[in-house]
Structures are given as structure tokens and as C-alpha cells.
Amino acid sequence: MLRKFLYRTENLLVWARNRLTEKQFIFLSSVLVGISVAFAVILLKSFAHYVYYFATYINGILKLSFINSILPIVGILLTVVVVKKILGGTIEKGTSQILFAVAKKAGIIPRKQMYAQIVTSSLTVGLGGSAGLESPIVITGAAFGSNFAQRYRLSYKDRTLLIGCGVAAGIAAAFNAPIAGVLFAVEVLLVDVSISAFTPIMIAAATGALVSVIVLDETILMSFKQQQVFDYHNIPFYTVLGLFTGFIAVYYSRNFQRVEHFFSRLKFTPYKKAFVGATLLAVIIFIFPTLFGEGYESIKILSESDPGQLLENTLFGGLRNNKFALLAFVGMTMMMKVFATGITLGSGGNGGNFAPSLFLGSYCGFFFSSLLNFTGLTKLPVSNFTMVGMAGILSGIFHAPLTAIFLIAEITGGYNLMIPLMIVSSISFAVSKRFEKHSMDVKHLAKKGHVFTSNKDTNILNTLETTQIIQTDYLTVTEDENLEKLVDLISHSNQVIFAVTDKENNLKGIVHFNDIREIIFSNFKVKYTRIREVMAQPREIISPNDTMETVMNKFENSKMAFLPVLKNGKYFGFISKAQALEAYRSKLKSMVFE
Helix, strand or coil: CHHHHHHHHHHHHHHHHHHCCHHHHHHHHHHHHHHHHHHHHHHHHHHHHHHHHHHHHHHHHHCCCCHHHHHHHHHHHHHHHHHHHCCCCCCCCCCHHHHHHHHHCCCCCCCCHHHHHHHHHHHHHHCCCCCECHHHHHHHHHHHHHHHHHHCCCCHHHHHHHHHHHHHHHHHHHHCCHHHHHHHHHHHHCCCCCHHHHHHHHHHHHHHHHHHHHHCCCCCCCCCCCCCCCCHHHHHHHHHHHHHHHHHHHHHHHHHHHHHHHHHHCCCCHHHHHHHHHHHHHHHHHHCHHHCCCCHHHHHHHHCCCHHHHHCCCCCHHHCCCHHHHHHHHHHHHHHHHHHHHHHHHCCCCCECHHHHHHHHHHHHHHHHHHHHHHCCCCCCHHHHHHHHHHHHHHHHHCCHHHHHHHHHHHCCCCCCHHHHHHHHHHHHHHHHHHCCCCHHHHHHHHCCCCCCCCHHHHHHHCCCHHHHCECCCCEECCCCEHHHHHHHHHCCCCCEEEEECCCCCEEEEEEHHHCCCHHHCHHHHHHCEHHHHCECCCCCECCCCCHHHHHHHHHHHCCCEEEEEECCEEEEEEEHHHHHHHHHHHHHHHHHC
């Protein structure tokens, strides 16, 4: 029955591809991608939600508090088994791979990402790993969009657009926040989208949110009903909260990288690394049970009138009504979140940092406002600060203030907090940007030279490999030879630039035909002039490891048409500026029309 339905759907889409205009088919595609991604979100969210309630039920009825520690170990180990046995031994994590695919791989995302992220993240996060489902959702959505475009032979431009549709639909469905979905796709991932592309992305986001609301249980979606009135007298405190969340975002970003680096250096087998990491995570969750899973339930508790519920079924349950104990617990949990998430992902689990950023932000806002209230100096609306804090951390970690502002505005059911959201998000972003040039998800790409910006030329240059345009067959000369040898080489080749090297292939200088044009018509000078007398030092040197953007900058700075390449300190060849520009034009043409 299902096969028959899919067959008919396929035939209908082929018919539509041939009958509809390009724009009409893109609109239809955005709806279909939105629906597909929404059901993937529903599957992921439902699984994680019901596992959480299963663990809560066991804890509450049987008083087996250790179950929260056992489940994450099982989840991470199962994730590693799936990756090793089913997914070929590797799985790419983090939304930065979407940027890499768009800028480096012409928008081609492997087909396995349509299911790999769903399976692995549901095991990791669903069974209590301290990470989020939104990053896997975003990657899954992008994979749906990319593979749909590949299936119906759409151009690179349309492939990129449908990737954006999948991303927007994923965020919109996960939070019932279509505006935030659109902004996340444009602000974080597809920074070079034209105004005309907004319509399909908005259609996909609206479709994803609608399907999610219709099918998904309302209790699974994160939403907040309790809000206190915004008081403009609290603006100075919101300003300080922006600074606080900005520094906490930097703390999270740097320590997360350290934890991941620690696990990447361990010489353990994947299974042993998973077991060691999961055991450490189990200990942390045993002490701080709210770090179990995504943590959205504890966010709701913090924003409500009885935050003391957090201490129930913990080692500190007897201090449930002690406000100081609650504040200390929230503060310690806030600082431990980065280690719980880093261990979860570094040891072999799969997930993302979107949910952890919201978790951390809510705890920051609660801790900040409750601490000030505890001193008796002021009376701040704790629930408002709890929600606004989420925007601060999200903005600081992802460098996405607009997404942070509108996401929190949408999930709180209104725009009453728009002013404090704007204040906290913008200040947190400014602080984070001051200390961390790149957002956490793209920092490791920056270290490899794969940074993608809103500059289309830069992105296209980054798709080119410097080694592919180096010419290594240039004839060379030595500095002790006279110009007779050089004139002979010029007359028997099309070469106009010559490297001057020694016996060890060290570069001593370069000679360009234009620099000796007048000399070569004098037989006396040709016979008695040594090459060392006419050679010049290169104004710039290229390495095969240089990015093409660096190469083009060196051409611009030197005003030269040819630049020598040194590999391991030895002469290797030349790069021609004309050939580099031709490679750029060819790549641009292929990306537009393929």
C-alpha cells in the first residue's frame, strides 16, 4: 500500500516538474519538504518526550533515581553501535556541515543524512544524553531539501533554496515558531539568500509549523503561558543580564571545544570512549538530574511559580523549600551544563547545542534575577528574566540575535518582552563577538580555512582547490647561466616567467620576459649578462595550503600576473592569475546552471 502511494506520488511530481513553471514547482517543493521535515520532527520529539516521562515515572513510582544515569549510558553506546555497524563508521555533527555543503559541495548533502541524524540523535538525546535535537533536525531538513532537489535535477541555486526550506521547516516545527525558522535559515546558514527566496522559505516554515501543531501533542512543544508585565524600570537590569549571558556564552563555547578536543585525543576504541564518557555523564546526571535529555521540562518549571520542584527526586530533595539551596543548585547546574553536553557529543553521542543554549539561558536568567531578589535590593520578575536569558545565550553562542529575539517571542505567545529581548540579545551578541570571532558551530571550520560569509565571491573561491591550478611543468634556470640559455628557452616555449633555482631546488628569484625585453636584442648583453643580474625577488610567495581567497589577495597586493609556489620550502611551480580567474568563472557558471 505504501509502495503504491509513493509510486503515484513520484509520478505526480514528475508530471508537475514537466508542466509547472520553475517558480511554481519550487513553491510546491517547499510545501513537500516542509511536510516531510515536520514528520521527522514529530518522530524525534515524541520519542524524546515519552522516554523522559518513562524515566520520570520510574523515578516517581519505584524511587529508582539511578535510572536517569543508566539510560544515557545505554543511549550513547547504542548510538556508537549504529554509527559503526550501519552508518559506515562515521557521522558528521553540527550545522556547520550545511554551510560546508553549500559552499564547498554545491549543495550536495549525502542521502544517509535523511535518516542518520534521526536515528542517532533519538537514541542519544531520547535516552537522556545532555544535548539537543534541533541540530539533527536542521541537518535532516537540509538533507531532505538537497536530495529532493537532486532527485528532480534542480540547479545549484534551487538546491540551496530547498536546503533553506528544510532548515526553516525544522526549526518552525520544533518550536511552532515559523518566523524564527525563517530567520535561522537566513541568519545562521544561508546568509546569501536573495529577497525573492524568502517566499519559498516562509511557505516551508509555515507548513512545518502547521503540521507540527496539528499532529504533535501540545505538551511536547516548548511554550510558556506565564508572563509578568514588562516594567521599563528594569531596563538597567536587562542590560546587565545581556553582559552576563554574553560572558557565559563565551564560557560555554570555549569549554565545549576543550571537552570535545579532550575526547578526540583519547586513543580509545569508539566503544571504550563511549563507555568512559557515558559513565562520566551518568555521574553528573546523578548529581544534577535536570541535565537529563534536552531539559525543556526544567525550563518550564523555572518559569513557573514553584521552581522548587527542580529539587524533587534529587539528592537535595529535602531542601525543596530552601531558596538558597535552589539558587545554589541552579548555579551549579548552569556551570555544569557545558561539560554534560561536551561529554555527550565528544564521547560518541549525537545531538546539538541549540537546546543546551536555551537550557543554559533559562538557568542564567533565573539565577541572575533570583540572586538580586535574594539580596533584597530589588524585586525582579523572575519568569521574564528566565525567558529573556534564553535569547541572550542563544544569541551569544550562535551569533544569531534576530533568531533569538523572535524565537523567544514566538514561544512565549506574544511580543510583550520584545524590548528586553532586543536589549539582552544584542548586548550578549556584542560581548560574544568581541571574544569569539566565529560562532561555536563554525569555529572548527575557521581553523581549517573554511569560513563562509555573505560575500559570494569569497564562498566561490573557497570551493576551489589551490593545488588544482598550480602548474608544475615550468622550465627553470640557474643564476650562474647567461641570458643565451634563457633566450633559447623563450624561443622554444610559450613560457614568459622563469624560476631561478639552485641544485637543491631552492628558489633564488624569478625572471619575467617583460623585464629583459630590451636586453635580449643586444647580442653582447645576452652573451655577457648573468641571470642573477636580471632576476628579481618575488613580491609574494604561494603555498599549496593557501586558500584561493588568500591566493587572489596575494595577486592583488603584488600586482603580478604570475606567482611562484613553494612546497616544503622548495620551488614547486607557478600559479597564473588568468588561470585562477578562469577557474573562478568556470565554477560560477557550473554553480548557476548545473
